[in-house]
Amino acid sequence: MLDEIIKTTRLRLETHGVAVAGPKPVLRDFEAALAQPGLQIIAEIKRRSPSRGDLNRDLDPVDQALAYQRGGAAAISVLTEPDYFSGSLHDLTEVRLAVDIPVLRKDFIIDPRQVEESRVAGADALLLIVAGLEEGRLAQLLKECATVGMQALVEAHTQAEAAVAEEAGARIIGVNNRDLTTFLTDLAVAERIAPQLDRDRTLVAESGVSSRQGATRMADAGYDAILVGEALVTTDDPAALIGELTAEL
Numbered sequence: 001m002l003d004e005i006i007k008t009t010r011l012r013l014e015t016h017g018v019a020v021a022g023p024k025p026v027l028r029d030f031e032a033a034l035a036q037p038g039l040q041i042i043a044e045i046k047r048r049s050p051s052r053g054d055l056n057r058d059l060d061p062v063d064q065a066l067a068y069q070r071g072g073a074a075a076i077s078v079l080t081e082p083d084y085f086s087g088s089l090h091d092l093t094e095v096r097l098a099v100d101i102p103v104l105r106k107d108f109i110i111d112p113r114q115v116e117e118s119r120v121a122g123a124d125a126l127l128l129i130v131a132g133l134e135e136g137r138l139a140q141l142l143k144e145c146a147t148v149g150m151q152a153l154v155e156a157h158t159q160a161e162a163a164v165a166e167e168a169g170a171r172i173i174g175v176n177n178r179d180l181t182t183f184l185t186d187l188a189v190a191e192r193i194a195p196q197l198d199r200d201r202t203l204v205a206e207s208g209v210s211s212r213q214g215a216t217r218m219a220d221a222g223y224d225a226i227l228v229g230e231a232l233v234t235t236d237d238p239a240a241l242i243g244e245l246t247a248e249l
Contacts, residue, residue, distance in 0.1 A: 001050055002180050006132050008083055009108045018117040019089075028102040030125035030151045031172055033074040034202050039219040039249035040074035041242050042104060042153075042204065044229030045095065047079075047086040051183035056233040057086065064238065065095040071239030072246065077104040077127075077227060089121045096122030104153060108132055115144040125151040125172075130161040131180065139168045153204060157189070159196050166198055173201050174227065177208040187217050194221040215245040 034040050045061050048054045065076050078095050079087040087107075096103045105123035109115065110133065118126045128141055138154065145152045154170035156162040157180060165173050175190040175197075185208030197203055202225070205218040210231035218226050228245065232238045 001183075002129070002132055005050075005081070005084055006108055006110060009081070009110060012083075013111055013113070018111075018113045020113065020116040020120055022120045024119055024148075025096065025122050027149050028100075028124045030075055030102040030104060030153075031202050033102050034172065034204065034225040036074060039215060039223070039246050040225040041072070041246055042075045042077050042225055042227040043068035043071070043073035043232055043238070043242060044077040044106065044227060045079060045087075045091065046229045046233055048084075049230070050084045052230070055230055059233055061091040061095050062098045064233065065099050067237075067239045068232070068242065069099045069101055071242030073101065073242055074225060075102040075104055075125075077106045077229070079229075080105055080107045080121075089117070093122045096124075109141060110137070112141060112144045115141060115148060115150065119148045119150055123150065125153060127155060127174075128152050128170075129155045130164050131155075131157055138164065138170075142169055155206065156193070159193050162193055162197060166201070171201055172204065173197060174204040174206045175223075176206040178206070187214055190218060190223065191221045194223065197222075209245070212244055212247075215249060219249045 045064050047059050078092040079085045080089050081087050102124040105118045105126040153172045153174050154165040155174045156165050157176050175193050177185045177189045187208050190205040203223045204225045205223040206227040209226045235241050
């Protein structure tokens with residue numbers, strides 16, 4: 001599935017290019033937001049996923065983002081991939097204008113032009129997936145992020161990928177509990193990889209947390225933050241769920 005999405009992304013870039021002209025908003029410090037005391041939440045805006053189909057197709061990204069901010073989210077992730085997740089850069093721009101906390105662009109970033117595109121759209125940080133990048137491209141994209149002042153959440157699924165992220169100089173490392181082949185989630189993935197990670201980095205556990213118990217497991221494993229999407233877009237009260245997940249952690 002990852003290969004298919006990246007192929008589609010590459011075709012879209014070749015066909016439509018990217019929009020890199022326009023004013024750039026003052027950046028917010030994504031890493032500092034995640035490094036606050038306690039377990040922090042990156043709350044995600046996601047209408048659908050390839051594995052589960054529609055999650056909340058009628059979701060209003062601004063209303064959802066404001067609920068996340070009220071609930072105490074440290075940052076907001078906006079899925080902007082259009083074909084498999086029904087997202088858009090417009091969603092990100094509208095969310096960035098509505099909230100005061102940092103906004104992460106979650107997409108399949110494979111080309112340096114997408115970094116500038118993200119910056120113009122209003123992203124403070126973006127996602128880079130180790131498994132989706134050719135050798136040397138991760139370091140190139142991290143350098144491009146630094147050039148425009150943005151930060152990157154570098155996602156790994158295995159110990160080997162986490163080592164690649166560290167070697168490339170990633171400051172914020174995410175461990176995704178979702179198997180990209182089966183789409184199953186297992187919090188033991190993040191627990192298993194955590195001891196191998198440099199504790200000088202900011203660590204994020206991604207996917208699979210939907211309860212207080214899961215959040216506690218990730219905090220106990222040493223993660224600074226968790227990225228939560230499906231549980232938040234399918235609940236009637238996302239602000240309350242954020243509070244429940246992070247209270248006193």
